[in-house]
Amino acid sequence: MKVALLSDCYLPRLGGIEVQVHDLARNLQKAGHEVVAFTATREPGQRRNELEIIDGIPVHRLAIPMPHGLPINPLAPPTLRRLLRAGGFDVAHVHMGVVAPFSMDCARVALDLDLPTAVTWHSLHARMEGPIRLVGYVARWAKSGAALSAVSGVAAQSVSSLAGVQHKVAILPNGIDTTQWAPLPRPPRGAGEPMRVVSAMRLMGRKRPLELLDIVHEARRQAPEADIRLEVLGEGPLRPKVDARAAELGGDEWFTAPGRMTRTQVQERYRLSDIYIAPAELEAFGIAALEARTTGLPVVAPRKSGVSEFIEHRVNGMLTGDDAGMADALARLATDHSLRVAMTAHNTEVLPRESWPSVVRMVETEYVRAIDQLR
Numbered sequence: 001m002k003v004a005l006l007s008d009c010y011l012p013r014l015g016g017i018e019v020q021v022h023d024l025a026r027n028l029q030k031a032g033h034e035v036v037a038f039t040a041t042r043e044p045g046q047r048r049n050e051l052e053i054i055d056g057i058p059v060h061r062l063a064i065p066m067p068h069g070l071p072i073n074p075l076a077p078p079t080l081r082r083l084l085r086a087g088g089f090d091v092a093h094v095h096m097g098v099v100a101p102f103s104m105d106c107a108r109v110a111l112d113l114d115l116p117t118a119v120t121w122h123s124l125h126a127r128m129e130g131p132i133r134l135v136g137y138v139a140r141w142a143k144s145g146a147a148l149s150a151v152s153g154v155a156a157q158s159v160s161s162l163a164g165v166q167h168k169v170a171i172l173p174n175g176i177d178t179t180q181w182a183p184l185p186r187p188p189r190g191a192g193e194p195m196r197v198v199s200a201m202r203l204m205g206r207k208r209p210l211e212l213l214d215i216v217h218e219a220r221r222q223a224p225e226a227d228i229r230l231e232v233l234g235e236g237p238l239r240p241k242v243d244a245r246a247a248e249l250g251g252d253e254w255f256t257a258p259g260r261m262t263r264t265q266v267q268e269r270y271r272l273s274d275i276y277i278a279p280a281e282l283e284a285f286g287i288a289a290l291e292a293r294t295t296g297l298p299v300v301a302p303r304k305s306g307v308s309e310f311i312e313h314r315v316n317g318m319l320t321g322d323d324a325g326m327a328d329a330l331a332r333l334a335t336d337h338s339l340r341v342a343m344t345a346h347n348t349e350v351l352p353r354e355s356w357p358s359v360v361r362m363v364e365t366e367y368v369r370a371i372d373q374l375r
Contacts, residue, residue: 001367002034002088004115006106007095008071010039011054015202016287017122020174021095024363025057027175027356031364036087038062038080040071040102049079062102072101081109091116091367098123104137111144116370118363120172121150124284124306125158138162147370152306155284170366173309174285175359176294176352180263183296183348184271194227194254195334198273198297200266200288201280203236203257210238210245212279215323217249219330226334228254230277233269235260270295274340275333278307279326285309293317294352298343300329310354314339316346 005025009018018041025035035057042063043050050061060083062076084092092110094103096119110117119141125132132138142148142163149170150156160169197216201207209232216230232242232255239257246255261269270276276292278301283289286307289299293310299317301307311317318329333340 001090004089004092006038008040008100008102010041013041027360031360040073077105077109091370094119096121098128116374118147118366118370121159124282126282142167145373151285152309154306173354174287175356176290176354178351178355181291181294194229196273197230197275199277200233202234203238206282208279209242213245215327218327222331223334228334230255232257233261293347296344296348316343
């Protein structure tokens with residue numbers, strides 16, 4: 001097939017959707033498909049629409065200068081319509097965040113052209129669900145024949161509510177390179193060594209880094225003999241508040257936050273850690289948690305987050321109902337050696353179903369559904 005991948009955000013921006021859409025493009029290409037990406041993300045210094053090649057993928061940047069580099073371009077639809085009409089595409093695959101004006105335009109233009117269209121949501125709607133329902137575009141796309149999907153069952157529930165229960169919402173999980181994130185040999189853990197908990201996140205409110213500090217502080221209170229340590233990988237606007245809260249809790253003894261790291265550095269930190277924790281509740285999927293799980297780490301997360309898509313309680317991690325439950329789970333794993341070892345062994349020996357070859361097959365099935373729905 002010839003596939004148009006359409007997303008507000010794309011490389012060189014770094015984030016969940018940006019990296020996932022580019023990795024999907026590369027893996028679809030490996031599977032024999034022709035892929036072209038469309039985005040409103042600008043390259044530094046770009047002043048007009050440009051075409052570039054990234055890792056063999058043609059990328060149309062339909063971008064204009066915006067404050068803070070925001071990927072917004074209300075002038076894009078005419079150019080997009082011309083490119084999609086002339087491109088000979090078999091299917092358009094639109095990737096949605098909570099607010100995604102360029103992707104919304106892409107879905108509208110593709111459907112107006114009678115181009116088979118798949119739309120995947122990568123975020124939870126949360127407080128935006130009411131306004132989105134009022135505007136009604138999700139229901140309109142469903143009625144127009146778009147094949148709707150979301151990256152997890154948690155995210156799909158909201159999309160189904162907005163589209164109407166008569167319209168199927170498939171689950172298209174994010175993909176992972178299981179070779180790249182394969183477990184590495186772990187150093188032997190001696191008696192009396194601290195229990196190392198790690199998390200990777202952008203330091204922002206939705207990811208809940210401040211609450212994470214309180215959770216680990218409580219787990220340390222419950223299991224003082226385990227000497228639980230926390231390392232948070234990433235950077236963001238809440239850094240000053242995170243540092244201040246850690247100081248209030250005496251975190252100089254047990255908390256470190258080295259900032260943003262490369263993928264190789266993250267893998268090394270996971271190799272030296274014992275447990276991964278993902279405290280965000282409004283997490284549609286949780287790619288960082290999946291990466292940690294693939295390297296072998298047991299994962300602690302809220303039951304209502306998208307992490308529950310690939311973590312089974314007491315098999316390869318612990319799913320909890322609230323912050324108190326996460327503190328309890330950390331304390332339990334820190335003190336129950338056999339349980340922790342069993343979870344690590346499971347994650348080391350059993351590949352996640354979200355490997356890229358498997359995800360590509362799911363995506364291909366969704367493209368066929370989009371084509372069938374416009375016949």
